[in-house]
Amino acid sequence: MPDYPTSATQNQTILDALNRCVAACEYCATACLGEEHVQHMAACIRLDRDCADICALVARLVARGSEHARHLIKECMEVCTKCATECAKHNHPHCQQCAAACRACAEACREFAG
Amino acid sequence: MPDYPTSATQNQTILDALNRCVAACEYCATACLGEEHVQHMAACIRLDRDCADICALVARLVARGSEHARHLIKECMEVCTKCATECAKHNHPHCQQCAAACRACAEACREFAG
Amino acid sequence: MPDYPTSATQNQTILDALNRCVAACEYCATACLGEEHVQHMAACIRLDRDCADICALVARLVARGSEHARHLIKECMEVCTKCATECAKHNHPHCQQCAAACRACAEACREFAG
Amino acid sequence: MPDYPTSATQNQTILDALNRCVAACEYCATACLGEEHVQHMAACIRLDRDCADICALVARLVARGSEHARHLIKECMEVCTKCATECAKHNHPHCQQCAAACRACAEACREFAG
Numbered sequence: 001m002p003d004y005p006t007s008a009t010q011n012q013t014i015l016d017a018l019n020r021c022v023a024a025c026e027y028c029a030t031a032c033l034g035e036e037h038v039q040h041m042a043a044c045i046r047l048d049r050d051c052a053d054i055c056a057l058v059a060r061l062v063a064r065g066s067e068h069a070r071h072l073i074k075e076c077m078e079v080c081t082k083c084a085t086e087c088a089k090h091n092h093p094h095c096q097q098c099a100a101a102c103r104a105c106a107e108a109c110r111e112f113a114g
Numbered sequence: 115m116p117d118y119p120t121s122a123t124q125n126q127t128i129l130d131a132l133n134r135c136v137a138a139c140e141y142c143a144t145a146c147l148g149e150e151h152v153q154h155m156a157a158c159i160r161l162d163r164d165c166a167d168i169c170a171l172v173a174r175l176v177a178r179g180s181e182h183a184r185h186l187i188k189e190c191m192e193v194c195t196k197c198a199t200e201c202a203k204h205n206h207p208h209c210q211q212c213a214a215a216c217r218a219c220a221e222a223c224r225e226f227a228g
Numbered sequence: 229m230p231d232y233p234t235s236a237t238q239n240q241t242i243l244d245a246l247n248r249c250v251a252a253c254e255y256c257a258t259a260c261l262g263e264e265h266v267q268h269m270a271a272c273i274r275l276d277r278d279c280a281d282i283c284a285l286v287a288r289l290v291a292r293g294s295e296h297a298r299h300l301i302k303e304c305m306e307v308c309t310k311c312a313t314e315c316a317k318h319n320h321p322h323c324q325q326c327a328a329a330c331r332a333c334a335e336a337c338r339e340f341a342g
Numbered sequence: 343m344p345d346y347p348t349s350a351t352q353n354q355t356i357l358d359a360l361n362r363c364v365a366a367c368e369y370c371a372t373a374c375l376g377e378e379h380v381q382h383m384a385a386c387i388r389l390d391r392d393c394a395d396i397c398a399l400v401a402r403l404v405a406r407g408s409e410h411a412r413h414l415i416k417e418c419m420e421v422c423t424k425c426a427t428e429c430a431k432h433n434h435p436h437c438q439q440c441a442a443a444c445r446a447c448a449e450a451c452r453e454f455a456g
Contacts, residue, residue: 250402255407294372
């Protein structure tokens, strides 16, 4: 039997959370580069890059029904949590929005892993 | 001024279309590999891979407000159209769903490019 | 201090192994789709996709000096080993070459993790 | 007939150039974030991200023998050339190395397209 989801409903929740997180991280990294005090945003940009890349991979693996999605879900949850914590320190709207998207994604990962 | 969208509303439309297309292609490729007559699905799987990869890249570029998103949008539209045409030939639900997601994505690309 | 490698020499070894593995998996998946008995190659193609995606991400993380490279290296080693085992079952040159590239990559991951 | 290279020799040249360019861009972006005057490096970091992503995709497409590699090769050449021009303005070793890798990659793309 092919190893893929027979119902897309549960997976759509995590796919949406992952994709929103990717987009928020990408946008936040770009916007950080346009801030006056970019040097304060370096940690944020670094985490945005890693978080976007890891979430994007997990989204692909979830969509294709790969068992490796579950293997990476904890690391994904961790990088989302770290990125949320860093972004939450900055008052820029893009950072606050990114923190929210990362937290929501970490929560979706937790449910998927559960 | 940083080169990123100031409103996310228009971009969310194309981001959703791209992400749904990526997921549909990933799912379709996996499901094709589980079909009885895989050899008839080879062209479909090949296009699914390329279409998912190109749409995923364009989604990242759109989200970060890169000018390169616009440079790649025509190629993205073309691979979506090709993938839709191939998938539409097969009666499997995953192929029909993928064809619909690819067509919707091609249309979203056309509007974004417009 | 920025978190990036100060010497590229050690990292070049694992980057080369990862990139060769990505290319071998991509080539093997395409070539499998062209084989007469594609249905026997489904597991191989599935693993090729996951292995290529995971190795490609780890290569990016290693190159940028991310701590997350180390977090993912065990999973990378495991998928390379699994893909090598599956590919080794098939006599097609592309499968044998892919098995070799995957084994070499798993070994490079082991040394990097060491 | 499967659509994949029967000889890896010519393709290995462009694969190596693309992979070196990806790694140089990733490293340069991280290193730029660690520089004292990050605000002067914003354009460099932005181009590093796009260049790495586009080269990484083209490498995957070339490795799998996809016709879409050729469709994207001009855009790849252009982003490499732009990134080389921007990096060359900065005296940091990582920028100079990245400029060299981007120029070499643009040249490899030109030969591949030719």
